[in-house]
Amino acid sequence: MHSMLKTVLLALVASVVLLMAVLHSWPTRAYSTIDVRQRPGSGVERLLEERLPDPDPSAISIPYRVKENIAGLLARNSCVCEGERPGVNLPFAKLLFPRVSAHPLHTAFQPSQLDEMKRRRAKEYQGFQMRSQTPADLLIVAEANSPLQYPTQGVEVRPLKTTLIPGLGLKDLLRDVYTLNFSASLGTFNVAAEVEGVKVRGDGEMHMMLSSFLLPNLNRQPNSSPTQTHCSIPALLIQLETEGHQALFTIKIRHGVTPKLYNTGPEGEKEYNISALVTIATKTFLRYNKLQDLIDSIRLYYPTVTIVIADDSENPRVVSGPYIEHYIMPFGKGWFAGRNLAVSQVTTKYMLWVDDDFIFTANTKLEKLVDVLEKTTLDLVGGAVREATGYTSTYRQTISIEAGEEDGDCLHMRRGFHHIIQGFPNCVVTDGVINFFLARTDKFFIDGLGSLHVGSCDDVIVNHATKIKLPWGQSESDKAYAKFRYPLASSDATRTKNGLLYFKNRFQCLTHN
Ligand SMILES: *[C@@H]1O[C@H](CO)[C@@H](O)[C@H](O)[C@H]1NC(C)=O
Numbered sequence: 001m002h003s004m005l006k007t008v009l010l011a012l013v014a015s016v017v018l019l020m021a022v023l024h025s026w027p028t029r030a031y032s033t034i035d036v037r038q039r040p041g042s043g044v045e046r047l048l049e050e051r052l053p054d055p056d057p058s059a060i061s062i063p064y065r066v067k068e069n070i071a072g073l074l075a076r077n078s079c080v081c082e083g084e085r086p087g088v089n090l091p092f093a094k095l096l097f098p099r100v101s102a103h104p105l106h107t108a109f110q111p112s113q114l115d116e117m118k119r120r121r122a123k124e125y126q127g128f129q130m131r132s133q134t135p136a137d138l139l140i141v142a143e144a145n146s147p148l149q150y151p152t153q154g155v156e157v158r159p160l161k162t163t164l165i166p167g168l169g170l171k172d173l174l175r176d177v178y179t180l181n182f183s184a185s186l187g188t189f190n191v192a193a194e195v196e197g198v199k200v201r202g203d204g205e206m207h208m209m210l211s212s213f214l215l216p217n218l219n220r221q222p223n224s225s226p227t228q229t230h231c232s233i234p235a236l237l238i239q240l241e242t243e244g245h246q247a248l249f250t251i252k253i254r255h256g257v258t259p260k261l262y263n264t265g266p267e268g269e270k271e272y273n274i275s276a277l278v279t280i281a282t283k284t285f286l287r288y289n290k291l292q293d294l295i296d297s298i299r300l301y302y303p304t305v306t307i308v309i310a311d312d313s314e315n316p317r318v319v320s321g322p323y324i325e326h327y328i329m330p331f332g333k334g335w336f337a338g339r340n341l342a343v344s345q346v347t348t349k350y351m352l353w354v355d356d357d358f359i360f361t362a363n364t365k366l367e368k369l370v371d372v373l374e375k376t377t378l379d380l381v382g383g384a385v386r387e388a389t390g391y392t393s394t395y396r397q398t399i400s401i402e403a404g405e406e407d408g409d410c411l412h413m414r415r416g417f418h419h420i421i422q423g424f425p426n427c428v429v430t431d432g433v434i435n436f437f438l439a440r441t442d443k444f445f446i447d448g449l450g451s452l453h454v455g456s457c458d459d460v461i462v463n464h465a466t467k468i469k470l471p472w473g474q475s476e477s478d479k480a481y482a483k484f485r486y487p488l489a490s491s492d493a494t495r496t497k498n499g500l501l502y503f504k505n506r507f508q509c510l511t512h513n
């Protein structure tokens, strides 16, 4: 009892002291100012260039022959978009022999605006490069026969925290005095332990020097040397030096990855519980009868799955029912805004995107798409859409981007896919899919071009409500819809899209087939 009282008293005293210490240091806490411009600076670049090995002079006379076909595969930073000449003009030729067509994107702007656009784009691009390039992108060549030992990758530190740098050392060297110099532009070094016979200079600073007459003692020291970051830049460039040798390596700075886990409900017997795993999302605009057909068809197969509807109609009507969420948006906000709004309301692990004029059938087996995402590392998997004519399409596309100079990069889209997915003979890995897909909710972002890992399966099929209709068979809402949805190529909508590709994504042109 007595000792317990003592402990409590001690704890009380300790916390009062701590509180006073905190209060004392509070107003005087110094905030240092640091330069967070991301470019490592010309000094470092020069240093790196100097470190690139000079070509061996004796190698100059050794003959070699360039293989044109392989050299041609290397990026040359001077892309062009070339279309194919039109072939024979047969009916259905476009469907049977898809031709590659090329489209310049600068035509989205008036000739009088274009120079100004180019200038503004170049300025924004420069800023983007400053922000996005980190020391971890630098070319670093490891010297041969260097006595320096250091970690080449895999060391990570949390922003403003401290970590040990494992694997540091100096090997196979005969010297009177052994030294190791550390420098980092936005970090500091400390020794975590004092080792006998090792002199430390610059402890707690951006440059630290260790020296010793005894190599084993020196090698005992660095493995207990942590580094601390000054800020949350993406990577820290560390320079390690001993007499006559120099090494550079990077340490990643980042917060730990916070997992996003979804409660998938109680363990089912064999089948997936689609209601617990999937939310169906769609965007509607004026087509309430089509939307109702879609909802009715979904309910035949999935009575309790949640349906999220983003609606940007001018005079929205009420859409209600069990497990339906209807969100009304400002008039005519468009497809991307609608999709983003719908996705933001999804709380299940997966989101299925459908157009409002699709119809579920017995072939619309969402379990198959869930199975693919559960068992692979794909982020998104598309299905197939069957037209009223019976024609079924997956609209698989591969996307490649070639680097260009000031004019911008070239975007190439082609029908096709990369390879078949093992264990799923009906599914392939590709880059683009049709407007009917299941995606991991947390991975789904609108600007995910190229960063998503995409699949496509042709055995999960949704029907498309009749699209090809005679003009006199169209309802009033169909006509109004057609005006917004199928703008002519020369219209404002195409111009806006091309303008975005040109300015926002810095493409100069697009080819597709
Ligand atoms: C290490 O740093 C010290 C102090 O900055 C400097 O005098 C010395 O030349 C450096 N040694 C090497 C090998 O770079």
Ligand SMILES: *[C@@H]1O[C@H](CO)[C@@H](O)[C@H](O)[C@H]1NC(C)=O
Pocket: 265, 266, 268, 273, 274, 275, 276
């Ligand atoms: C499936 O999940 C839903 C929603 O979480 C739940 O209400 C339902 O009871 C589950 N069904 C089964 C068979 O577990």
